Amino acid sequence: MSAGAAGQGPCELTPAAWGERLAGLYREIGARTMRELPIYHDALDVEAVGFTSVHGLTVGIVVTPWFMNVIVPVSEGSVGASVTLELPAGCFAFTIGEVAGVGRIASCSLFSPMFEFEDMAAARAAAKAAMAALMTAQDDGPDAERAVTTSRAIDRRALLRGALSERRA
Numbered sequence: 001m002s003a004g005a006a007g008q009g010p011c012e013l014t015p016a017a018w019g020e021r022l023a024g025l026y027r028e029i030g031a032r033t034m035r036e037l038p039i040y041h042d043a044l045d046v047e048a049v050g051f052t053s054v055h056g057l058t059v060g061i062v063v064t065p066w067f068m069n070v071i072v073p074v075s076e077g078s079v080g081a082s083v084t085l086e087l088p089a090g091c092f093a094f095t096i097g098e099v100a101g102v103g104r105i106a107s108c109s110l111f112s113p114m115f116e117f118e119d120m121a122a123a124r125a126a127a128k129a130a131m132a133a134l135m136t137a138q139d140d141g142p143d144a145e146r147a148v149t150t151s152r153a154i155d156r157r158a159l160l161r162g163a164l165s166e167r168r169a
Contacts, residue, residue, distance in 0.1 A: 046063065055087070073102060079097055
């Protein structure tokens with residue numbers, strides 16, 4: 001799966017700038033259509049966290065008052081289809097969607113809704129921990145090859161617990 005987007009995509013922007021562009025679009029979506037829905041958490045804002053380039057992909061996490069997703073711009077695949085993308089921590093299942101203004105994206109849900117976060121600082125800390133865990137290469141032990149070749153959905157609680165407990169140790 002190759003990276004790319006309609007208009008000015010990740011090839012023309014730095015990963016951080018692309019993430020900010022996406023966050024701006026989600027801010028507009030939030031103000032226009034999400035604010036009145038019961039899944040909207042008023043204590044949170046929209047923020048792009050940790051956008052970087054890895055394995056030729058732009059990847060980062062978008063925090064909104066209604067979800068936290070790992071996001072990768074993609075140029076191929078049907079909206080609604082599942083795609084497996086390789087990150088340093090392994091291969092993960094993403095769903096392809098489309099956002100007006102950036103084009104196709106692959107997203108992997110970490111949290112939705114967002115009510116388990118008291119405030120934006122807590123949501124940002126969770127996003128940073130998740131991003132750090134996703135960008136950490138797996139050990140080269142006997143199970144490493146099997147883990148990299150097996151597609152899996154992100155177990156968000158295990159991911160965050162592992163990342164947070166490693167930092168405390």
